[in-house]
Amino acid sequence: MLIGNLGKDPDVQYIEGNIPVAKFPLATTETYKDKTGNVVSQTEWHNIVLWRGLADMSQKYLKKGSMVFIEGKLRTRSWEDKDKIKRFTTEIIADGLVMLDKKKDQDMHNQQTGNSGGYEDNQENDNENDLPF
Numbered sequence: 001m002l003i004g005n006l007g008k009d010p011d012v013q014y015i016e017g018n019i020p021v022a023k024f025p026l027a028t029t030e031t032y033k034d035k036t037g038n039v040v041s042q043t044e045w046h047n048i049v050l051w052r053g054l055a056d057m058s059q060k061y062l063k064k065g066s067m068v069f070i071e072g073k074l075r076t077r078s079w080e081d082k083d084k085i086k087r088f089t090t091e092i093i094a095d096g097l098v099m100l101d102k103k104k105d106q107d108m109h110n111q112q113t114g115n116s117g118g119y120e121d122n123q124e125n126d127n128e129n130d131l132p133f
Contacts, residue, residue: 002026002028002046003067004067004068005065005066006024006062007064010055010058011023022049022050022059023048023049023091025046025047026045026046027043027044028044047090049094057097061099067099067100068099069096070094071095072093072094073093074091075091076089076090077089
């Protein structure tokens with residue numbers, strides 16, 4: 001389970017059978033005080049992969065900077081690059097996603113991009129102070 005902000009807009013591609021797959025980096029930040037009382041922030045980057053309906057939703061409603069709650073599983077895969085060096089990457093394959101941006105922020109984004117409906121239709125009884133989980 002992760003809560004963080006998108007590092008860039010979701011990159012959606014379609015694989016065989018016209019199945020959408022979205023990928024984006026997610027930044028999570030931990031803030032704490034060190035021994036001397038100084039505030040220290042530590043940011044980690046995660047590679048997120050969304051399939052099918054979640055990929056479609058991300059393309060419609062998420063953008064760089066959007067705050068999301070992601071739940072999923074880790075997958076590590078390897079390949080050989082063009083120089084025959086073995087490379088590894090670890091991704092989070094999302095099973096669930098909750099958009100955490102405040103409704104007014106989403107409305108502002110919709111006005112800027114010309115989107116309407118969808119998010120608002122699913123959030124009719126939403127109180128922006130309620131936690132999504």
